[in-house]
Amino acid sequence: MKTELYRGREQARFKHELLEAYLERLFMIVGQHQRTVCYVDCFAGPWQAKGDDLEDTSIAVSLNIIRKCKDGLRGMGHDVSFKALFVEKDPTSYAKLEAYLSGRKSESTQISSLKGEFIDLRQEILSFCGNDSFTFFFIDPTGWKDAVELSTLDPLLKRPNSEFLINFMYEFLVRTHTQDPFADDMQRIFGEVPDTKGMTAEAREEYLVRRYRENLKTVVPARGGQPRTACVKVKKVLKDRTLYHLVYLTRHPKGIIEFMAASDGLDLVQKRLRAMAKQETQVEANGQMFLIGAVESIKKDEGRPDLSEVKTYWLTKLSSTPRRFAITDLADMLEETGWFASDFQKAFKELEAEGIVKNQDAQRTRPVNAVNFEKSETLVRLK
Ligand SMILES: C[S@@+](CC[C@H](N)C(=O)[O-])C[C@H]1O[C@@H](n2cnc3c(N)ncnc32)[C@H](O)[C@@H]1O
Structure with missing residues (x-):
């Protein structure tokens, strides 16, 4: 991925690297025993894209991986039918999305888009997926309202043979979870109005993310294994604070193993991107030359258990x-x-x-x- 396209939003690069790494593992595994595999980006964008060809968006990242996996699976004797759906409400973004997708229509993937509010389009999304496919839902909104609450996600969560990657907007939620006007929304997100009084910042973060993960597991489809969740913390680039968590939900033990392996592979990538962004900012501010290479200054064990x-x-x-x-x-x-x-x-x-x-x-x-x-x-x- 091109560094210059992600300058100032390195966290988006990490998100895209994780999506790319995990989707490849996932599609190459499920494609060996599924005839149809669907990918649904419920909040597609493009959003803050710098490249003309949208290569720095989840839209291009996912379609490129689908193409690569389709070819790889064909080489292994599996002719898998891939379908991809992109949902976007903003008219300007949707026009860009449409223009981009029309340029990729010749690919052997069935590519579609829907314009409008995700919450209003849930049934259409499910119809697109059909009953027999395996589906991966990417939920990457700009806020939490009408997006990550259980009541909003419920029809999708009830769908068997599905996996989810959800952007849990921690930076917003940590501010709002104690405010009275949002109590009903918090109930819909966490299954309770979380009481985090007296907790340290670290304990509060752990508690809120756990509550959300546990709550997601309460919606059970008619068939499939035990629900399991994992998550990856994405930090602000220049501050040592969490921006969001990418929460992953599956019903297969192998899903957790592959997702965590992809995250492990990218743990250092996130640290390196943050270290380089910090150093670049210092250089711009002080006009200083690099004293130590950003890569050498990375604390490799930061955030890892003892x-x-x-x-x-x-x-x-x-x-x-x-x-x-x-x-x-x-x-x-x-x-x-x-x-x-x-x-x-x-x-x-x-x-x-x-x-x-x-x-x-x-x-x-x-x-x-x-x-x-x-x-x-x-x-x-x-x-
Ligand atoms: C965070 S951006 C998506 C970024 C994209 N996943 C990526 O990584 O390149 C969220 C997008 O969702 C759109 N959006 C926000 N609320 C929406 C809603 N209720 N329904 C559909 N799209 C929405 C925004 O216009 C924006 O383009």
């Missing part, structure tokens, strides 16, 4: 009775803690080196990971 904490957590899961750990266990662990699989792998490796735990199924040849959850390996605590 390994001793992860090891203690592992020990609560293990006992002297050997037990198999499958992908559902890994999904539970990721969902419960918000840590990455790489944190768990690193901690298990250390515990094993210390002779505290053992993977009874570990291969004799040195494996990349300490535990292969795909193979349901048997783990035991030795002391």
Whole structure:
């Protein structure tokens, strides 16, 4: 992605990188057993785009990934039918959207758009998806009203065979959740009017995002597995404050694993983008040359758990009775803690080196990971 197109809105670049990385993983997996895959951008834009060809928007990012995955899947012998729908209410943005999409109509993806308010178009969106497709809904509004409340999302959440990526506008919600005029809206978002009095800023953030995630899981479609959520924090570029969370909802354990793997891969990207933006601002303000490279100044472990904490957590899961750990266990662990699989792998490796735990199924040849959850390996605590 071109750095200059995202100058001053580096958080949008991170969002697009995550969308790109996760959609590719997702489509390449579901495309192997689904005849039709749908992508719905419920708040499409274009919005704040700098490039003429919209390459710095979720519209182009998603369509490019669809094209790449369709070709990749065809090469594997799967002829998957992809459909993409873009919803936008602003007339000027919609005109740009239409013009852009008409230039991509020759592609073998069925591309459509709807003009209007998302809340009024929910039934049309569902009709577009049909009953048999797998659908990924991207919910990326500019505010929370008529967008992220459960009452608004309910018909979509009830749809089986669907996944969601929702922009949870933390910066707005943290200000409004205690204000009386918004009490009804907060009830619709969190399932309660959250009482965060006396909480630290960190505890309040953790509480509000958890409440929203738990509330999302209360809407259950007629079929599908247990609902699971994960989330990634996106910080303001120049301040050490959360701007929004990207909340992900799936009904498949593999979904959480793939989403967290994509986020893990981009953890450093977000840190690097913020460090570079900070340094550029300082240079502009002071006319100074770079003293240290932005990349060297990144605190790689910032926001990552302390390994001793992860090891203690592992020990609560293990006992002297050997037990198999499958992908559902890994999904539970990721969902419960918000840590990455790489944190768990690193901690298990250390515990094993210390002779505290053992993977009874570990291969004799040195494996990349300490535990292969795909193979349901048997783990035991030795002391
Ligand atoms: C944050 S922007 C989307 C950015 C885009 N997802 C991206 O990453 O490039 C939100 C878009 O939703 C549109 N929008 C806001 N409220 C809407 C509503 N109620 N229904 C449909 N579109 C809406 C705005 O005009 C804006 O273009």
